[in-house]
C-alpha cells in the first residue's frame with residue numbers, strides 16, 4: 226500500500242447507513258459550512274446516495290444493486306431469504322441466507338464453533354438502509370433507556386420519525402384497521418393490556434403516493450446534501466477506515482485505504498463518528514488500540530418466531546378492496562410490547578414480506594413475526610482476534626453467543642403466541658412456527674453499550690467513547706436495555722441526539 230499524505234476537514238463519519246447519514250445530515254443542518262466526509266467501504270449502487278433498492282426503476286437494476294450490496298461475496302442468492310438446515314449430527318443451528326447480505330464469517334475464516342453463520346452485514350453506500358423493511362415500532366416500558374431523560378427521549382424519537390419520513394397520524398387502510406380491531410377485541414381486552422400498548426397500525430418508513438410506494442433509505446435522511454454542490458458533505462465510497470489516529474485523549478483523524486487504488490492515507494478532523502455497525506465499529510476501535518473492557522460484550526439480537534396465516538374469508542374480502550387503494554406491502558399491524566402482560570412485540574405484515582422482487586404482494590396471507598427479548602449477558606460477545614486478520618487486514622471477528630434457558634422459555638412462549646394470533650386471523654400455514662436461527666433477526670445490539678462510566682459501558686449516552694473527548698459511536702450497538710422492538714428507530718434517535726451535542730461542541734458551547 227502507498228502512503229498518500231493527508232487532508233483536513235471538520236467531521237469524519239465512518240459508515241453511510243441510516244445512522245451515519247443521520248449524523249451527517251444533523252451536523253450539516255446544525256453547523257452550516259462544516260466540512261463533513263462520509264467514509265464508506267462499499268460501492269455506490271446508484272447516482273442517488275442511499276436509494277432503497279425497492280425504489281430502483283427496473284428489476285434488473287434492483288438485482289444488480291442487491292449483488293453489489295453483498296460487498297466481497299457476490300454469489301447470486303435466491304430472491305427470498307433461504308433457510309439452509311444444519312448438516313445432520315453437527316448440533317449446529319441452520320443458517321438464513323439473504324440477498325444483499327454477506328455473513329460475518331466470510332470476512333475471515335475461523336473454526337466453525339466460533340462462527341455464527343446467520344449474522345450478516347452489508348457493504349455499500351446506504352448500508353442495510355437500502356434493504357431494510359422499515360418497521361419502526363418505538364421502545365416502550367422497560368425497553369426505554371433510563372440514561373436519556375424522558376422528555377429528550379420523546380423528542381429524539383419524534384425527530385427520528387421525521388428523518389425517516391414515517392407518516393404518523395394517517396388513517397390506517399381498511400385491512401389494517403379491521404385486523405387491529407379483531408386483535409384488540411380478542412387479545413388486548415382479554416389479556417388486560419394497557420392502552421399505551423394497544424394494537425395499532427405499524428409505523429413503517431415508506432410513503433404512499435399515487436405514483437406508488439417510496440421506501441425510505443438513507444437518501445431520505447440525506448435529502449440530497451451528498452450530491453448538492455452547495456453543501457460541504459460528501460461520500461467517499463470504496464474507502465475503508467482502518468483506524469482512528471490518537472494524540473492523548475483526542476483523535477486527530479482516521480487512516481483509510483482507497484480499496485480501488487490501494488492508497489493508504491490520513492484524513493484529519495476535529496470530530497470522528499464511527500457508524501460502521503455493531504461489529505465493524507468495535508473492530509475499528511480495537512484496531513486503533515481503543516479497547517475498553519466492555520467493547521463487544523453484551524451482544525444481543527432478537528429471538529424471532531414467524532408464521533404465515535391464510536386470512537379468514539371476511540378479512541380476505543376487506544383485503545381485496547384495500548389492495549385497490551393502497552400498497553398493502555407498506556402497511557401492517559403492530560402488536561406492541563407491554564412488559565409482563567406481553568413480553569414481546571409482534572408485527573402482522575401482508576403478503577410475502579421479504580421478497581424484494583415482488584411488485585404488489587397479494588393480501589391473502591399475512592406474515593406474523595414475533596420478537597422476544599434476549600437475556601443479556603456479558604459472555605455473549607464479539608471477539609476480535611489480534612493475530613488473525615480478515616480480508617481487509619483488520620482483526621478477525623468471531624462471536625460467542627448462546628440461548629439461555631430463559632431464552633428457550635421465551636421462544637416457547639413466542640411460538641404459542643404466534644399460533645394464538647394466527648388462529649384469531651385465519652388458518653395458520655403450519656402447526657409449528659418457524660424459529661429463526663441465532664443472529665438472523667439482523668437487530669444487533671449492545672456491543673458498544675451506553676452507560677455512566679467505563680466500568681460498565683463503552684460510551685456515554687451521547688455516544689462519546691468514555692476515554693476520548695472527540696470520538697463518537699452510533700448504531701444499535703449503543704442500546705443497553707433488553708428490547709423486543711426493532712432497533713433502527715432508536716439508533717437514529719440516539720444519533721440525532723449525539724449529533725446535536727457534537728454541534729454544540731463544534732460551535733464552542735458547553736460540554737455538559
Ligand SMILES: Cc1cc2nc3c(=O)[nH]c(=O)nc-3n(C[C@H](O)[C@H](O)[C@H](O)COP(=O)(O)OP(=O)(O)OC[C@H]3O[C@@H](n4cnc5c(N)ncnc54)[C@H](O)[C@@H]3O)c2cc1C
Pocket residue numbers: 239240241242243244245264265266267326346347348349350351352353354356357358359360361464465466467500501502503505506509667668669699700701711712713714716
Ligand atoms: C432485509 C433487512 C430488513 C430489515 N428490516 C428492519 C426493520 O424493519 N426495522 C428495523 O428496525 N431494522 C431492520 N433492519 C436492520 C436495519 O436495516 C439496521 O439496523 C440499520 O440499517 C443499521 O444501520 P447502521 O447505519 O447502523 O449500519 P449499516 O447500515 O450496517 O451501515 C454500516 C456501514 O458501514 C460501512 N463500514 C463498515 N466498516 C467500515 C469501515 N471500516 N470503513 C468504512 N465503512 C465501513 C458498511 O459498509 C456499511 O455500509 C433490516 C435489515 C435488513 C438487511
